[in-house]
Amino acid sequence: xxxxxxxxxxxxxxxxxxxxxxxxxxxxxxxxxxxxxxxxxxxxxxxxxxxxxxxxxxxxxxxxxxxxxxxxxxxxxxxxxxxxxxxxxxxxxxxxxxxxxxxxxxxxxxxxxxxxxxxxxxxxxxxxxxxxxxxxxxxxxxxxxxxxxxxxxxxxxxxxxxxxxxxxxxxxxxxxxxxxxxxxxxxxxxxxxxxxxxxxxxxxxxxxxxxxxxxxxxxxxxxxxxxxxxxxxxxxxxxxxxxxxxxxxxxxxxxxxxxxxxx
Numbered sequence: 001x002x003x004x005x006x007x008x009x010x011x012x013x014x015x016x017x018x019x020x021x022x023x024x025x026x027x028x029x030x031x032x033x034x035x036x037x038x039x040x041x042x043x044x045x046x047x048x049x050x051x052x053x054x055x056x057x058x059x060x061x062x063x064x065x066x067x068x069x070x071x072x073x074x075x076x077x078x079x080x081x082x083x084x085x086x087x088x089x090x091x092x093x094x095x096x097x098x099x100x101x102x103x104x105x106x107x108x109x110x111x112x113x114x115x116x117x118x119x120x121x122x123x124x125x126x127x128x129x130x131x132x133x134x135x136x137x138x139x140x141x142x143x144x145x146x147x148x149x150x151x152x153x154x155x156x157x158x159x160x161x162x163x164x165x166x167x168x169x170x171x172x173x174x175x176x177x178x179x180x181x182x183x184x185x186x187x188x189x190x191x192x193x194x195x196x197x198x199x200x201x202x203x204x205x206x207x208x209x210x211x212x213x214x215x216x217x218x219x220x221x222x223x224x225x226x227x228x229x230x231x232x233x234x235x236x237x238x239x240x241x242x243x244x245x246x247x248x249x250x251x252x253x254x255x256x257x258x259x260x261x262x263x
Contacts, residue, residue, distance in 0.1 A: 013061035023050030028184040040116040052084035055134035062138035066145040087127035099123040109180040232258045
């Protein structure tokens with residue numbers, strides 16, 4: 001879905017986010033059917049390519065979506081990727097050292113499900129802490145923009161935050177031992193459904209936040225901002241007499257439906 005809007009930076013980063021999440025989930029599924037520690041470790045190494053990519057791409061998406069494209073440069077992405085690349089290198093060179101996993105074995109949870117169990121080393125905690133940091137930064141960027149925009153953008157942002165929070169909270173629950181196993185495919189599937197719903201319901205990649213100066217609200221003249229497909233993006237209070245409803249109701253609607261018919 002995101003690739004239909006591939007001319008837009010935020011659509012490209014969203015597609016990359018979907019790809020990274022899909023890689024993560026796909027790498028996790030085979031672990032349900034292997035029983036040796038070596039086989040489990042192989043698939044852990046494979047799936048972590050997607051795992052470490054998700055938080056980096058999340059920040060890039062948040063910056064693009066909130067019109068901070070000038071910050072999304074090759075240098076920025078490279079700097080954000082240093083810790084993930086280092087963590088991945090530590091994982092891939094396991095078991096030559098114990099910096100990522102001090103020890104590991106295959107146990108059984110929920111009666112008969114094979115599960116990779118480990119004593120985590122400093123490399124793992126570095127990766128996890130950095131992941132949580134980037135997820136928090138991306139979410140904060142979105143929330144900061146939501147507080148300064150109109151209601152449709154706030155609903156969009158709420159959906160986006162939910163996309164990030166679902167796997168985030170499930171990870172915290174797993175790491176702290178609240179749940180015995182992290183059902184990655186199921187968790188990412190839920191996030192994917194939320195993302196698809198947001199794209200369909202709130203036109204996530206059609207109606208994106210726009211720069212909105214305070215002066216717009218104090219202008220005496222009515223201003224209605226529309227996009228290339230004649231959908232209302234924004235309007236100021238002075239435009240109320242020509243609107244077919246409150247601003248929250250007309251934003252994202254076609255201009256023919258949003259404006260009062262004076263014919």
